[in-house]
Structures are given as structure tokens and as C-alpha cells.
Amino acid sequence: MIKILVADDELLARKAIINILQHSDIELEIMGEFDSGEAVITYLEETEGSADILITDIRMLDMDGLQVARLIRERGWDTQVILISGYAEFAYAQQAIQYRVEQYLTKPLDQQKLLDAVVHVIQYQEELATNRTRQVEQKLLEFSMEQLSLQDILRNRKLNERLAGFAPRESAWQNFRVVVLQIDSHDEKKQEIMQSLLRQQAVSPLQLALFYFSVNREWVLTLFGTREELSDKRVSGLMEELFSRIRRLGTIQASAGVSEISTGFQQLYTAYKAAISAINFRLLKGWNAIYYVFPVGSTLSVDLLTEGQRLGIKQALLKWDADKAKRIIHSFFSDKRLLQQQDVRPLYNGIVGILSIINEINQVSIGDDINAKAEMSIFTRYNDLYRFYTIYEMEAFIDDVLENMCAGRSSLAQKTGGIVSRIKEYVKSNYQDPISLQELANQQLFMNTSYLSRLFKVTTGHTFSQYLVAFRMEKAMDLLENSTLNINEIAEHVGFNDTSHFIQCFRKHFHTTPKEYRIQTHQNL
Known part of the structure; x- marks a missing residue:
């Protein structure tokens, strides 16, 4: 329902405009009729600009229609103005444009032109509302894309x-x-x-x-x-x-x-x-x-990591000889056949093969000793290659894994810290999803779940579940402070399918509800 105000210091003219509007097919409501510009401004001040359209004569005794239009713009009200004038002078029209008057009609007033002007303003307002909604959606989306x-x-x-x-x-x-x-x-x-x-x-x-x-x-x-x-x-x-x-x-x-x-x-x-x-x-x-993208099935997946290279890496690692293992791995990365491939599957398969050997030696040689586990990488999908900008970064990554495994055996904190850091990074990237330590152990780190649980608790002082909930709560707190997302959206954002469960966790963690926290934060600004 469109809310309309009508202003004219001539009673008959004012009633004629209202009669035209009320007998039209436009869904509207006449919120008030006024005989002066001051009365219009007083009404808008009292109602905080709650009118969609003002139809006003340009000439009134105390304050003309142009002055009213200027005040409406200066005070930031969304009311659109339709000016009616007995003068088709350029100076009036020029001022009307300056004050962003949406329509300028001349007397004698044509009924159809008035209704057309109102319809035009309604369409303009709908377009404005759509654009504003789009801008809000864009800002929310941009905020989300930052995180x-x-x-x-x-x-x-x-x-x-x-x-x-x-x-x-x-x-x-x-x-x-x-x-x-x-x-x-x-x-x-x-x-x-x-x-x-x-x-x-x-x-x-x-x-x-x-x-x-x-x-x-x-x-x-x-x-x-x-x-x-x-x-x-x-x-x-x-x-x-x-x-x-x-x-x-x-x-x-x-x-x-x-x-x-x-x-x-x-x-x-x-x-x-x-x-x-x-x-x-x-x-x-x-x-x-x-x-x-090459068409599916256009090339065969070639395994360029030879059995001899696999055996050499394994033997070197059993002797904790990182330098020899690195030389063999370098021979794989420098293989000219890699450059002749039509996709990255041979590179990916070779990397997974190398990491599997490292993991195998890691498990056999160190077993379940919580004080001697080396750092392992999270690398299970083709898309994990996307983290690396060059093949040299990829090789350096594997060399770093080898160094931590072989030379770092005497550095307990560095080794265990490496695994825990990987877990924390995984939580940081995937906290919105339903994740568990068992999933990490079985599908990402290829390690015993019980061992990984003890390792994480000894290193951080918290269980994995406690850490995950705490991380999600910190993210929720940030969203409550810095976004306009509602509580349900924030709960979904940080990995909770059940908003009630989210609120319970938040209260337990911060001793207040999400709603109370947001109100308190905004009051302190």
C-alpha cells in the first residue's frame, strides 16, 4: 500500500487531487492533506518521513513546494515529490531537478498525467528498494567471501x-x-x-x-x-x-x-x-x-614414480637419510616426462606415492610413541595441488616433511607441534563442516585415532572437541560483532545444524546468549 500526502493551499484543488487518486486502480492510502508546506514538514518530522509520495503545489503562502522538496532531501527522507505548478518556467523545472523532484506537472492538471506520474514514482521506488536490497546482499556476500x-x-x-x-x-x-x-x-x-x-x-x-x-x-x-x-x-x-x-x-x-x-x-x-x-x-x-580443462578420458593417468624410486626413498628413510631421499625425490620432480603430460594426474599420483612411503615409515619406525611422531601433511585430493604456486614449492614442501621426520627426531616439540598445527589449520579451513578427529586420523593424516587424540590433548591441553567448539564460538562472536547475519545464519555459518544447540554452547562458553552478547556489544560502541 502506497502512502501519499497531498498539499495545496486551495481546498478545492486539494480535494480534486485526492478524488482522482481514490477513484484510481492504484493501491494507495491518503495519509494526510495539508494547506501549507510547514504542516507537511511537521508531519514528516513526527512520523520520521513515513510517506512514500508527496503531491504538492509549488506555490503556497508560508513555504513553497520547492522549499519542501529541498528540506526532504536535506533530512534524508525517502519521500518522493511530485510538484504541480501553474508555471511552465525553466527556472522552476531546473530547481526541481536540483532537489531531485521525481515528477513536475503543470496546471490545468490532467487526470491521466497525474496517475501516470504516481505510477512512475511507484516504479522508481520499487527499483530503489530492489537496488538497496541488492547492495545489502552484495555487502553480506562480500563479508562472507573475506572469511x-x-x-x-x-x-x-x-x-x-x-x-x-x-x-x-x-x-x-x-x-x-x-x-x-x-x-x-x-x-x-x-x-x-x-x-x-x-x-x-x-x-x-x-x-x-x-x-x-x-x-x-x-x-x-x-x-x-x-x-x-x-x-x-x-x-x-x-x-x-x-x-x-x-x-x-x-x-x-x-x-x-x-x-x-x-x-x-x-x-x-x-x-x-x-x-x-x-x-x-x-x-x-x-x-x-x-x-x-582437458576432456575426461583424453589422457591415461601415467605413474612416473618408478618402483626403483619408491624402493630408494623407503630404504633412505629407514636409515633416516633425508638427503638421499631428497635426491631421489628431486629426480622425480625434474623428470622431463612430467612436462609432456596433458594433465596433472601423473604429478599428483607421484606426490601421493611419496607421502604414502613417508607415512608408512613414520608408522613402522616410530609406532605409537607419542613423543616421537613426525609432522605429516594433509594432502588427499587433486585440489590440494592448488595450494602451491610452483613445482618448486611442491618439492620444498615434501623436503620440509622429510627434514622434520629425519632430522627432527630429537626435537619433540617441533614434531608434535607440526601435527597439531596441521590439525588446527584443517579446523580453520573446515570449521563450518561436520568434522571429527576420527575423520582427520583416517582420511587426512592416516594415523591411529587414539594416538592422535592423546597427542592433541598433551600438546594443547584440550581435547579436539573442546578446541573445535572454542574455535567455532570465537568465529560466532566475531560475526555477532561485525555482521548483520541473524542468529540462525551465524549458527549455520559456524557449523551448527541446530540453532538451539548453538545457543546452549555459546551460553556455556561466554555465560551469555548470542542475542544478549550482540546487544551488549552494540551498546558499548
């Missing part, structure tokens, strides 16, 4: 809906491709330059949505269009144009992975993973390049 990955956002129903809503049109998800892009620097100025380049690229023949996820320091571009518009040739041209700009700068190295065409928003994460699989090829081919 969460794309996978985390897609797991959250409300964030999922917000993300889907940023397509240029509702049907855009019918055909789309995902591009994941990173630069090889964490420097903020270079990140800003890249952001600027991508925003310029947004003005392109293709419609796209651009998001930046701080967790992985990645830009995710979603390209929308027909299958012809999203063809390899069209997308390749668009990406080459972007990368030619990047190369001309000479200060930034970038790499990008491009998915195949997908259909339906529910396929967004699958397309994102495909783009990551493509960008991982930079480990073999280098940066400043665009990589595309």
Missing part, C-alpha cells in the same frame, strides 16, 4: 541463494563457464591492480559475475551466454585480451583455469573444481598462461 571459500558459501543455503542472485538475469545459469584466476603475489597493491583490470574486463561482449575470495586469494569469474558465445574461441579471445594487458604491465604474473560449459546453478561448484584442475597445470607449464 569463506566458494565451497563454504555454496554449502550455506542463504549465502548460496545470494550468490545465485548475482547473475545478470534469472536465466543466465542456463549456460556458464567458470574462470579461476590468481596472481603470484600477496602484495595488496598488485591485488588492487588486478581487481581494476578485471573490472574493466567486465565491460565485455559476455555478461559475467566477478567475485574475490580472500581465503584462497582467488578471483572467480562466471561467464554467461549462449553456447556459441561461450565457445572456446570466444572465451579464449576474451582471456587473451585480459592476459595481454597483464603482460604489458610487466609487474604481475597471473594464471587462470577455465572450465567447460555447465548448465544450472547447481553445477557451479563442479565447474569451479574443473577450473582449479585446469589451473593446477601451471605447476608443470608455468605462469602467465590460461589453462583449459
Whole structure:
């Protein structure tokens, strides 16, 4: 229901306007009629600007309609003004524009023109409301992207809906491709330059949505269009144009992975993973390049880690000879056949094979001695390659694991701390999900669950469950202080399916409810 005010110092004119409005098909309510501008301002002050439209004559004795329009704008009220004047002078119209008067009508008043003006203002207000909602949704989404990955956002129903809503049109998800892009620097100025380049690229023949996820320091571009518009040739041209700009700068190295065409928003994460699989090829081919997904089954997965290398690594580790093991591993990473591969599976398989040998020796040689476990890595999926920018980083990572295992046996704190640090990092990245120490032990660290539980308790002074709950509560506290998410959304954000259980945990941890904490925090600001 649209709330309307009518102001004119002539009673008959005022009643005529009201009669036209009340006999129209527009759903409206006349909130008040006034014979002076001052009376209008007094009403708006008392009701805090609670009127959608003011229809006012421009000439009134105490305060004219232009002055009323100026005061409405100065005080920040959302009331839209329709001015009626007996003068079609340019100076009046010019002032009306200055005060953002939405419609300017001249006397004698035409009934249809008045109704058309009201409808126009209603449509304008609806557009404003939509834009404001979109801006709020954008801010909430941007806040979430500072803390969460794309996978985390897609797991959250409300964030999922917000993300889907940023397509240029509702049907855009019918055909789309995902591009994941990173630069090889964490420097903020270079990140800003890249952001600027991508925003310029947004003005392109293709419609796209651009998001930046701080967790992985990645830009995710979603390209929308027909299958012809999203063809390899069209997308390749668009990406080459972007990368030619990047190369001309000479200060930034970038790499990008491009998915195949997908259909339906529910396929967004699958397309994102495909783009990551493509960008991982930079480990073999280098940066400043665009990589595309190879068709499934286009190449066979070759195992380039030979049986001789496996046996050599194992024998070296049984003698705690890290240098010899590193030399053998280096021979794998420097194998020229790696550069000839058409995807990263041979590299991934070799890395998993090396880590499996390290883990096997670790378990056999040290057993269940809580004081002698070496650091092990969390590396179980193709996407784990995404953490590394170059193959040299990948090799250095494995060398570090070997050093900690062999040379660090005498340094108990360093060894146990390494495992615990890995667990904490995993919690930091996955606290929104239902995780358990058993899952970590069996699927991530390949270790005995009981042993891992004792190790974590001895090192931190807390059980894994206590640590996980405490971490989630700290995240919840931060969201209560710095976001506009409601309690249900925050509970879901930090890994609770049951809001009541979340509130109980929060009260137990902080001796207050989430609602009380938010009120108290805002009062102290």
C-alpha cells in the first residue's frame, strides 16, 4: 500500500487531487492533506518521513513546494515529490531537478498525467528498494567471501541463494563457464591492480559475475551466454585480451583455469573444481598462461614414480637419510616426462606415492610413541595441488616433511607441534563442516585415532572437541560483532545444524546468549 500526502493551499484543488487518486486502480492510502508546506514538514518530522509520495503545489503562502522538496532531501527522507505548478518556467523545472523532484506537472492538471506520474514514482521506488536490497546482499556476500571459500558459501543455503542472485538475469545459469584466476603475489597493491583490470574486463561482449575470495586469494569469474558465445574461441579471445594487458604491465604474473560449459546453478561448484584442475597445470607449464580443462578420458593417468624410486626413498628413510631421499625425490620432480603430460594426474599420483612411503615409515619406525611422531601433511585430493604456486614449492614442501621426520627426531616439540598445527589449520579451513578427529586420523593424516587424540590433548591441553567448539564460538562472536547475519545464519555459518544447540554452547562458553552478547556489544560502541 502506497502512502501519499497531498498539499495545496486551495481546498478545492486539494480535494480534486485526492478524488482522482481514490477513484484510481492504484493501491494507495491518503495519509494526510495539508494547506501549507510547514504542516507537511511537521508531519514528516513526527512520523520520521513515513510517506512514500508527496503531491504538492509549488506555490503556497508560508513555504513553497520547492522549499519542501529541498528540506526532504536535506533530512534524508525517502519521500518522493511530485510538484504541480501553474508555471511552465525553466527556472522552476531546473530547481526541481536540483532537489531531485521525481515528477513536475503543470496546471490545468490532467487526470491521466497525474496517475501516470504516481505510477512512475511507484516504479522508481520499487527499483530503489530492489537496488538497496541488492547492495545489502552484495555487502553480506562480500563479508562472507573475506572469511569463506566458494565451497563454504555454496554449502550455506542463504549465502548460496545470494550468490545465485548475482547473475545478470534469472536465466543466465542456463549456460556458464567458470574462470579461476590468481596472481603470484600477496602484495595488496598488485591485488588492487588486478581487481581494476578485471573490472574493466567486465565491460565485455559476455555478461559475467566477478567475485574475490580472500581465503584462497582467488578471483572467480562466471561467464554467461549462449553456447556459441561461450565457445572456446570466444572465451579464449576474451582471456587473451585480459592476459595481454597483464603482460604489458610487466609487474604481475597471473594464471587462470577455465572450465567447460555447465548448465544450472547447481553445477557451479563442479565447474569451479574443473577450473582449479585446469589451473593446477601451471605447476608443470608455468605462469602467465590460461589453462583449459582437458576432456575426461583424453589422457591415461601415467605413474612416473618408478618402483626403483619408491624402493630408494623407503630404504633412505629407514636409515633416516633425508638427503638421499631428497635426491631421489628431486629426480622425480625434474623428470622431463612430467612436462609432456596433458594433465596433472601423473604429478599428483607421484606426490601421493611419496607421502604414502613417508607415512608408512613414520608408522613402522616410530609406532605409537607419542613423543616421537613426525609432522605429516594433509594432502588427499587433486585440489590440494592448488595450494602451491610452483613445482618448486611442491618439492620444498615434501623436503620440509622429510627434514622434520629425519632430522627432527630429537626435537619433540617441533614434531608434535607440526601435527597439531596441521590439525588446527584443517579446523580453520573446515570449521563450518561436520568434522571429527576420527575423520582427520583416517582420511587426512592416516594415523591411529587414539594416538592422535592423546597427542592433541598433551600438546594443547584440550581435547579436539573442546578446541573445535572454542574455535567455532570465537568465529560466532566475531560475526555477532561485525555482521548483520541473524542468529540462525551465524549458527549455520559456524557449523551448527541446530540453532538451539548453538545457543546452549555459546551460553556455556561466554555465560551469555548470542542475542544478549550482540546487544551488549552494540551498546558499548
